[in-house]
Amino acid sequence: MGRAPCCDKANVKKGPWSSEEDAKLKEFIGKYGTGGNWIALPQKAGLKRCGKSCRLRWLNYLRPNIRHGEYSDEEDRIICNLYASIGSRWSVIAAQLPGRTDNDIKNYWNTKLKKKLLTMPSYLQEKQTFFSSMSFQPPPPSYNISSHQILNNSSSCYNSFSTPNFMNVDNMSNSFFVHDDIHNNLTNLQSPTPLANNLMSNNSVDVVNDNCLSYLGFQDGHYGMCNSPMLMYGSTCSSSEGGNYNKDHEQKQKYQIKQEDYHITLDNQVVGDQVQSQSSMIKNHATLEEVKQLNLTSYLFHDDEENKTAHYKKGMCSNYY
DNA sequence: AAGTTCAGCAACCGCATGATC
């Protein structure tokens, strides 16, 4: 019945690891690997630690190719975009940043990145009025993006009109579903973030794939890597039921973003009152503000048309308004 | 110089999920 207990909690050491312990663990794993059994590992390695603790120490600190220190702007963007799309799924975010650990990214977000976003210059905040004043149209009942398209820098990015399912937005239940292509599972990401809540409450969806880009006018399929999701504030990125792209072509025009000024086509219902009410709503959700601000920097740092397109193509700068 | 506050980060804790018996 069941398995043996994980460890004798009374006889395990807690607290910071000594260099001797690090060396023992490193040496043991170097020689024998983890053996797929973290619980038995500390005893075998001569460590008075819980297997969980060993695993954490290895994954977050001792493992080869771990990167510590400064994060690049690109890493910031990836973290922000993914956070906005999937929330605090640090392990998923970490998977997109080689050498970074989920713990590291989590700490970085909580201690630095969030603050960095909140201390953006005021001119950026003024721009927020523009976004908070948008109103949106709901996407079609089924909109999907392949998890592989977002989570892997894979060539599947180029044929997504017929390859469904990463994020399925269910307007009726106000939920996101993530489809795991490998295991063929649907995971409910109900209200993953305040951002997602806000977006959904505005009948919008924050997703990325070729379809979105096609709405932006980049329909040639040469916009490069899809290794970071693109937030589409106020836009509707939709595919047709059953992946029939052409069916939605007419509807698409309604939402198409004007490339000339990088504005999203706005709904006519936007009036002063609505602007105010939505602005105050956003005030209550720092995360939304934060992420939007970060993405705004993409716009401001690359403000000529050529650069924007170039960055799109590189997958470097995924958010223009 | 001593005490206090703050920021950064490593490590722990508890929960969810899946595997095993």
Added chain:
DNA sequence: GGATCATGCGGTTGCTGAACT
């Protein structure tokens, strides 16, 4: 099929050193 445990994950805590008073 249910009980038990391993694993992985995200949230939280607490230690440490720097900055400030």
